[in-house]
Amino acid sequence: MSGAEYDDRQAIHEVVLRYCRGIDRLDMDLVRSTYHPDGIDHHTGFDGGIDDFLTWVEPGLRRLGGTMHLLANHLVDLDGDQAVAETYGQAVHWSEHRQGNFTTGFRYVDHLTRRDGRWAVSERWAVREWTHSETPGSLGTAVGPVGRRDRDDPLYLALARLR
Amino acid sequence: MSGAEYDDRQAIHEVVLRYCRGIDRLDMDLVRSTYHPDGIDHHTGFDGGIDDFLTWVEPGLRRLGGTMHLLANHLVDLDGDQAVAETYGQAVHWSEHRQGNFTTGFRYVDHLTRRDGRWAVSERWAVREWTHSETPGSLGTAVGPVGRRDRDDPLYLALARLR
Amino acid sequence: MSGAEYDDRQAIHEVVLRYCRGIDRLDMDLVRSTYHPDGIDHHTGFDGGIDDFLTWVEPGLRRLGGTMHLLANHLVDLDGDQAVAETYGQAVHWSEHRQGNFTTGFRYVDHLTRRDGRWAVSERWAVREWTHSETPGSLGTAVGPVGRRDRDDPLYLALARLR
Numbered sequence: 001m002s003g004a005e006y007d008d009r010q011a012i013h014e015v016v017l018r019y020c021r022g023i024d025r026l027d028m029d030l031v032r033s034t035y036h037p038d039g040i041d042h043h044t045g046f047d048g049g050i051d052d053f054l055t056w057v058e059p060g061l062r063r064l065g066g067t068m069h070l071l072a073n074h075l076v077d078l079d080g081d082q083a084v085a086e087t088y089g090q091a092v093h094w095s096e097h098r099q100g101n102f103t104t105g106f107r108y109v110d111h112l113t114r115r116d117g118r119w120a121v122s123e124r125w126a127v128r129e130w131t132h133s134e135t136p137g138s139l140g141t142a143v144g145p146v147g148r149r150d151r152d153d154p155l156y157l158a159l160a161r162l163r
Numbered sequence: 164m165s166g167a168e169y170d171d172r173q174a175i176h177e178v179v180l181r182y183c184r185g186i187d188r189l190d191m192d193l194v195r196s197t198y199h200p201d202g203i204d205h206h207t208g209f210d211g212g213i214d215d216f217l218t219w220v221e222p223g224l225r226r227l228g229g230t231m232h233l234l235a236n237h238l239v240d241l242d243g244d245q246a247v248a249e250t251y252g253q254a255v256h257w258s259e260h261r262q263g264n265f266t267t268g269f270r271y272v273d274h275l276t277r278r279d280g281r282w283a284v285s286e287r288w289a290v291r292e293w294t295h296s297e298t299p300g301s302l303g304t305a306v307g308p309v310g311r312r313d314r315d316d317p318l319y320l321a322l323a324r325l326r
Numbered sequence: 327m328s329g330a331e332y333d334d335r336q337a338i339h340e341v342v343l344r345y346c347r348g349i350d351r352l353d354m355d356l357v358r359s360t361y362h363p364d365g366i367d368h369h370t371g372f373d374g375g376i377d378d379f380l381t382w383v384e385p386g387l388r389r390l391g392g393t394m395h396l397l398a399n400h401l402v403d404l405d406g407d408q409a410v411a412e413t414y415g416q417a418v419h420w421s422e423h424r425q426g427n428f429t430t431g432f433r434y435v436d437h438l439t440r441r442d443g444r445w446a447v448s449e450r451w452a453v454r455e456w457t458h459s460e461t462p463g464s465l466g467t468a469v470g471p472v473g474r475r476d477r478d479d480p481l482y483l484a485l486a487r488l489r
Contacts (some may be wrong), residue, residue: 007327017401021412026475036226066475068431068455069397070414072233075180080213088233090253090416092431094456105231105255129231130257132297134458147229149189164333186444235396238343249347249394253416268394268418292394310392312352 003077011119012076012112018089019121020069026061028054036115040123044144065096077159081114084158105129107147109154111161125154168241174282179250182284183232189224191217199278199301203286207307228259240322244277247321267280268292270310272317274324288317331404335443338402338438342413345447346395352387356379362441366449370470375412391422403485407440410484431455433473433478437487 001009015034022030034048035041045058061067073088086109093102111126127145145154177195184195209219221317224230236251249272250265256265290308308316308317328438341360361367361376365465372382399414412435419428435451453471471480 001173003166003327003329006169006332010327014401020399020403024473024475025481043469051307065474066455068414068473069418070233070396070431071182072235072398073180075177075184084385088231090233092456105233130255132237147187147231149187149229153188156189164329164336166329169332190416215352233396235398236343236346238340238347260462268396293418310350310394312350312392316351318351 007159008078008083008114008119010077012078012083012085013074015119015121015129016071016074016085016110017107020071020089023057023061023069024067026058028058031057033120035121036113037123039121041121041126042145043126044128046144065094068092069092083110083119084155085110085111085112086155101134103132105131108153109145109158111158122157125158127154164174168207171241171246171277171282172239175241175246178282178284179237179271179273181232181250183234183252186224187230189221191221192303194220196283198287200283202284203309204284204289205287205308206289207291209307212230228257230257231255232308238268241253246273246275246282248273248275249317249318264297266295270318272321274321286321288321290317332431334404334445335402335442338404338409338411339400341438341447342400342411342434342436346397346415349383349387350393352384353448354384357445358436361447362439365447367447368450368471369452370454373469374427376389380456391420393420400417409436409438409445410481411436411438414482423454427460429458431457433481435471435484437484449484451484453480 013044018030019034022028022034032050034056037050039050041048041050041053043057046053046063069089071089071093072089074085076083076085086107089106089108091104091106095101106129107127109127110121111123112119113122127147127148147153171220181193182197185197186192195213195217195308202213204211204213204216206216206220208299232252232254234250234252239246239248249270252269254269258264269292270283270288270290273284274286275282276285277317288308290310292310310316344356345360348354348360356378359378363376365376365395367374367376367379369379369383372379395415395417397413397415400411402411403408412433415432415434417430417432421427434453435453436447438445439447439448451471453473455473473479
């Protein structure tokens with residue numbers, strides 16, 4: 001691997017990591033910086049541009065005591081100024097008493113592009129895999145991307161668009 | 164670290180990551196590609212070669228609604244064309260209703276080798292650490308590698324064979 | 327990124343990974359090797375130097391059946407011979423029957439320094455985020471660093487000292 005490819009991979013990984021730091025520390029500017037200005041987000045209960053996403057997500061975060069978005073498996077298909085990254089994660093949301101009460105397993109399937117030397121998200125599918133709640137009924141009924149185990153999984157759709 | 168060592172480490176990490184992608188997306192060819200043809204797997208309830216492993220594991224996966232194998236801590240001891248990688252993980256298995264119902268903590272202790280330029284698993288110990296089930300009784304009684312906190316842990320046995 | 331910076335980042339990540347291997351395998355020498363001799367640790371229920379930390383932590387670990395400290399998100403701000411690393415983690419502690427019974431979400435906020443070519447922890451804040459216990463009442467009432475979502479979070483305090 002060339003040094004340039006290593007730098008691309010490091011920059012792409014940091015985009016996803018900084019997104020989570022922004023969400024968990026309520027630093028919305030940091031969250032915004034991980035998308036291009038015309039970036040699109042598909043979330044459970046939301047579908048639209050980054051500006052609208054921030055308006056939608058921040059009040060929900062503020063109603064919670066805190067969140068922790070752990071990131072795990074991170075695999076990148078890199079193609080010049082474009083990339084598809086799949087990142088596994090587990091998000092814990094708690095109320096003010098710091099007892100874990102609502103956990104989700106997800107994958108971020110990200111289409112990233114490099115513009116003027118900066119890697120950022122052009123389009124994200126926040127794919128829900130599973131949920132666990134200690135307070136039944138709290139999950140709501142919002143819909144959004146869900147994981148599949150065939151070639152219609154959002155990962156394969158994003159990779160197909162890359163190639 | 165030399166560029167060659169970096170490439171080896173990246174290739175080894177991707178072997179373990181692609182294994183999980185294959186399992187979670189039911190892509191058995193991808194799973195197979197992460198072992199050498201004579202690769203051996205030691206799992207809870209299974210002990211044998213990669214072909215038999217695939218025959219054993221696929222029906223169990225298909226009976227589930229889905230799985231998510233999160234990988235975390237990854238430490239590699241590299242020695243030329245051989246390596247021992249320890250990778251921590253947490254696997255969530257759910258039924259068709261997407262409620263997490265059976266979770267395991269594990270470590271993959273992998274003896275990897277490079278043959279004709281390709282890194283793949285020669286022998287894996289899938290070491291079970293803990294389990295949690297929301298449906299009591301579902302864990303079964305199968306046996307397999309378990310973690311220890313002395314020098315008989317599978318990690319140290321694999322490292323001893325490397326050195 | 328230069329090769330030297332890559333080596334620094336790899337060495338810093340391994341410090342945190344080896345700490346967890348040491349704790350989970352009860353290898354106290356390995357734990358000790360990840361701190362400088364005058365290293366400081368701030369933990370839930372402990373505040374002091376590395377020697378006292380080891381004396382404090384080992385009996386508690388031995389009373390358990392086992393532990394697994396999964397590490398996830400790892401972001402490093404590097405400044406010459408100093409660095410601040412934030413590492414997300416989830417620790418599972420179990421009794422002898424290998425049923426997960428007490429889990430914590432945490433962040434290690436580490437001030438690391440390089441001395442004589444060796445990166446190690448100079449000061450650690452083990453920041454507790456959330457806890458989950460299957461055996462109510464087992465968490466105790468010890469105090470220590472906790473996460474915040476404003477600029478008084480231990481991460482920002484450590485970064486401010488770096489800059």
